[in-house]
Amino acid sequence: MIENLVIVESPAKAKTIEKFLGEDFRVISSFGHIRDLAKKNLGIDIKNDFSPEYEIPKEKIKVAGDLRKAAAESKNIWIASDEDREGEAIAWHLINVLNLDLSTTRRIVFHEITKDAISNAVLNPRQVDMNLVNSQQARRVLDRLVGYEISPVLWKKVQPALSAGRVQSVAVRLIVEREREIITFKSESSFRINGMFKIDTSDSENNIIRAEASKRFPGEKDALRFLELCSTAEFRITGISIKPGTKSPAPPFTTSTLQQEAYRKLGFSVAQTMAVAQKLYEAGKITYMRTDSTNLSKLALAKSREVILSEFGEKYSRTRQFKTKSKGAQEAHEAIRPTYPDTLTITGNQNERKLYELIWKRTIASQMADAEVERTTISIGMNNSPVLFQAIGEVIKFDGFLKVYAESTDIENNEDEKYIIPAVKKDMLLHYDSISATQKYTSPPPRYTEASLVKKLEELGIGRPSTYAPTISTIQNRGYVLKEDRPGEKRPITVISLSKGKVSTTSRIESTGKEKSKLFPQDIGMIVNDFLIENFSEIVDYNFTAEVEEQFDKIAEGRLKWTGMLDKFYSSFHKMVENTLEKKDRKTGIRILGNHPETGEQVSVKMGRYGPVAQIGESGNGTKPRFASLGKNQLLETINLQEALNLFRLPRSVGMHEGDEMIVGVGKFGPYIKYKNKFYSLKKGIDDPYSVTLERAIEIVKEKSESDKKKVLKDFGDIRVLNGRFGPYIVKEKENFRIPKGTETDKLTKEDCIRIIEQSKKTRKSSK
DNA sequence: CAGTGAGCGAGCTTCCGCTTGACTT
DSSP, X not given: OEEEEEEESOHHHHHHHHHHSOTTEEEEEOOSOOOEEOSSSOOEEGGGTTEEOEEOOGGGXXXXXXXXXXXXXXXXXXXXXXXXXXXXXXXXXXXXXXXXXXXXXEEOOOSSOSHHHHHHHHHSOBOOOHHHHHHHHHHHHHHHHHHHHHHHHHHHHTOTTOOOOTTHHHHHHHHHHHHHHHHHOOXXXXXXXXXXXXXXXXXXXXXXXXXXXXXXXXXXXXXXHHHHHHHHXXXXXXXXXXXXXXXXXXXXXXXXXHHHHHHHHHOOOHHHHHHHHHHHHHTTSBSOSSOOOOOOOHHHHHHHHHHHHHHTOGGGBOOOOOOOOSTTOOOOXXXXXXXXXXXXXXXXXXXXXXXXXXXXXXXXXXXXXXEEEEEEEEEEEESSOSOOEEEEEEEEEEOGGGGTOOOOOSOSOOOOOOBOOOOOOTTOEEEEEEEEEEEEXXXXXXXXXXXXXXXXXXXXXXXXXXXXXXXXXXXXXXTSEEEEEEOXXXXXXXXXXXXXXXXXXXXEEEEEOOEEEEEEEOHHHHHHHHHHHHHOHHHHSTTHHHHHHHHHHHHHTTSSOHHHHHHHHHHXXXXXXXXXXXXXXXXXXXXXXXXXXXXXXXEEEEEETTEEEEEESOSBTTBOOEEEEOOTTOOTTTOOHHHHHXXXXXXXXXXXXXXXXXXXXXXXXXXXXXXXXXEEEOOTTTOOTTTOOHHHHHHHHHHHHHHHHHHEEEEETTEEEEEETTEEEXXXXXXXXXXXXXXXXXXXXXXXXXXXXXXXXXXXXXXO
16 A cells, blocks of 8 residues: 555656655656547537536556556545646546545645655645636637537538647638738838948057948939948047946746747757757756746756856856746746756757757856946938938947857847947047948848747747647648748849949849748648638637637636636637538639630639649530649749749650650659659759750750669669668668678678578567 | 549548657658
8 A cells, every 4th residue: 555646747757756755655647638528529518518528548548547556556645737727627637537535635736846845735735626627628628619610611611631720720820921921022122321431540450430321222323322422521420329238138948938049049940849858858957848937946046046156156146036928828837947057068969968058058047147238329420411320339348147148039130240349539530441332122021930930829828838849740731831941032232332432333142032941831721721711710810819718717716607608609609610611612712813825715723632733724615624733832822824824834845865755844753854764853953844955854864874873882683782872771672671880881792682681671570 | 753633422531738658760
């Protein structure tokens, strides 16, 4: 018989706590929720007051069994799931699933994993809070109703296997709307004036002031006229302002800010960040990584202070507690921090070390003094124009937390250079060294990255720390959005320079629109989004979650009945579902682009069975329309008649080579040449399938055949040794086999290969 | 590996939030 059994949500937490509690305590974990709505059906008896049908999912049957067994062997049971809506529901489900006796079962909570906090919790047990449980049930049932009633509407009216939900559909909406802002954005240019001014000083190292005119000039002529004015102007310092300022450290990490900074500083995807953090957590290196709180425990504050005192000294220390600002935060955990702040570096793989270092720096910096800066602004006036030049310099007087950590921003090309301005006096005369007017284009709003999308969702109070990464996976898995890089385009810009009294104009090339790991909406995402906005506007409204959260809070406070809340929501929601099923046609995103210039047939684009297609002609009256798939990066929404007609030029013959025809087309894997029934890919970014010539096609085929020859190291007929991406390997009947390390590949015989194949077949079987 | 766009219909798809392995490559 075990005296005391404590049940927590996470096994890593169970392990830690067991160490704190004496021998009378056994600590085990429920691995999160152990029961959920029935997976197959709706799982809700709507007519019977939304009575939920709960079941233990297949993968939780073993856990539930283990828990039951442990409970039966224990005298007292302490349920220590997290202190939030979900945690309270877990406690309630545990009591039901394990058939616990309420007289010997106690609900306890603690916010930090320290001996004090846990002992304190054990001294203050309470009952399960049914109001809080009911607010979770309302949340769960509402999400099921939304997801399981709207998704089938999409299957009928748009395409099978699609999905909609309170969180994912808003995430897609954000991305689609941002793309449309980019599509309609009209870039404008103006001329930015930068001047380099010399001062007379004995210091030849630091005698240049870099300044920008406070005004931009709309056109080239205006800029030219201004530079001509500059060539004869007298420049004089008209103002000097020196202002002290301070900078404060950012709060310690939550899930969302960790994901953002790991992306910006380390280039991690959201899922990668969570996987690495999970490893660190399981190894006991950091606290829990799914949290919305910026709170640090007293112990962490004290330890961080000790570290700062010994590493940097007293004046760098400033203990702070941050208020969590995000909407709907439940604060069941601490901020993400090092378990032991005095551990500066850890062992582990490179990513683990990098992420740990980031967390350590952010935590320590949050407990450090403000940085003190001095911002100097110098104004330079002209005697023949009211335009002022301004130089802004910044000097760090005391680095404070910046010694350890500076937060990154999403703005990519921050051109505001801050530097030390030489000492100057008011009314001092200056002469220009050079002045230039550079054409600058305005940029469209940026596309979302995974991390910036998480940031936006958090601001809107949509989704939870445990779901940010899965939500981003879902919208990519459904094909609504695609994460990819785009090369960008070149464009000419005009630069006018004034030097030694002469004005000259040159043209330069700048690249624009280059994208790295950005989220691009796909046609199906845009169609589904528009369909949802037309028919379920309330659900995809950015405020929907915030509004229902308010009601969940009321339920938690006992001021609203959860089934009543659901009834009110469902009666209007279900009407939307029925109305859409009854009255709305299929949505294909069809656009009629015009008529074929020769035949006059209608040309249109739409979402077809296998993806977006262009179509010439209409079906019916005996004619069969022709179809062609849209190319990559073409959208139904933006493709024009000419581009659509172009799609029908492929596949095309480029000519004959040694008696066989060469055909160029675009397939599943991009543009290709088909020759003698074999396929050769066109070079990305070099060859264009519409314009590639016979000569070039022959060249590509030759190149590929030659590199294929190099690929074959040994040829024993049915067994071959090939050189692949990861080095040499053996191929037999389309099966690949690894060559053991240390083998000299050039000495391999057919017998060696047979032995390797048999050996690896054995190990494959034994591992199964 | 390099397509498809006839039509019918059975059977399937799907949510959000808690938590980790168990899978395959």
